Amino acid sequence: MQPTGPSASGAPRSALDLRSHLIVACALMLAATVVVGRGIEPVAVLLIIVSALVAWHRWILSWQVVLSLVLAVVLFVPVGRYSIGANTPFSLDLYRLAIALVLLAWTASLLVDPRVRLRRTALDAPILLIVAATLGGVVINHGRVAPLSAAVLKSLLFFLSFVALYFFITSVVRTAGAVVAVTKFIVSGVAALAFLAVVEQRTGLNVFDHVRAVLPFLQFQGSITSDRYGLVRAVGSADHPIALGVLFAMAVPLGVALAKSRSPAWWAPSLMIMVGVLATASRTPVIAIAVAAVVLLWLRPRELTPLLPLVIPMLIVIKIVAPGSLATLKNSFLPQSGPGLIAGQRTLAADPTLISGRANFKPRLIEGMHRPIFGQGLGTRQVGAGNPLRNAPVLDNQWLSLFLDIGLLGVAGWIWLFVRIDRRLGRIARTRGSPEGWLAAALVASITGFAVSMATYDSLAFVQETVVLWVLLALAATLVAVCGENNGSHSTPTT
16 A cells, blocks of 8 residues: 655645546546547536646635635626526525535534634624624514515525625634735726726626626526616616616725725726726715715825825816716706706605605605514515515615614614724724725725715615625724734634
């Protein structure tokens, strides 16, 4: 029997033999397909994948790369427009499968790998309050939940998967360098989306309607188109132009932070993302960016004030690259005909169970006061034109939706979560230099901009930016922990 001790490279000989056998097996399969003349392409792809895993398995299977792959799926595979052909009780989106596999692998690592541990974070208490309010609302409203049990369960799993994703990230992203690396990936990916959004706005071509050319195992459910004042509103890989625009707005402060603390080269993707915001022709992202700009100016006034004159050439670039976007945006804020902006937002749709105006929240507040503490139960309010269970309108106000779904207790938890992380990060942003101080300021700006934008649309109903929000919250919590440890206060791991 051959010994199985370590080889000259330090790897166990049994592991090397296994890798060699895998490559040889795939090569033999490829040779067989060449002889037969069928199935050459899929076997060749399999051989390439196996070879890559053998050569770079330590890097490919690192948690940071795994997180980046999940983010890539969320950013570049439209949720709801593509599904995997599987017999499941719900639409099996690729992002669901990716997150489920990662969380299963992480759970197994928690049990067997001492290097992977749960860590206490700055947001544990508010997250616990939100979870308690959510579960409490379902239990208390059992009469409303029972007829909609499947829909309620789906909503609960949807919410809890994001909470689990948060704790996964905080347990595997543990250094400031890792936080910066994930931030760079987000900004780069969103900049690519912004470029494609400008292409869509100029030509009407949405490349994300052709993802099957790259991933043929996905089933296409149909495209989404939108326009405003005759101008195409870019949808990209999102569910709606507003959702895409807010995703861009969340990434802009991150790009600015990288440009100021890392390299001026990051100004290019940051400007591209700004142009992408205008390509969506949406008001909400502009509000989010305005809030983020105020936050950045408040936290880093000396560094940002000299950049204010650059706004004029930036507007010129936007007018050249995305013509008509600025005029469309002006008309959407200041309509030249019909009711004014606020009056228009009070208008109800012809079907009152379909959509409610953003400013028409008084009837919903009265409705919510019937169950003010725990709300009506997450998932019991079913919305959407194509939803056969529809029993409530889309409110276009996430804070009001939270009040109706999980009550004042849940709303208090969300407010506490945003205020707590903003205060912790704000302290770091004002007292630290680059890069931690700039990154903290950018995360405050992104998260605060998102929190304000929640008042103008149902933000947590859109998977793409909800995932990015929880990723940013996790990165923020890690940055707080790292800066606390460097100051001598240690974060105690829990199991």
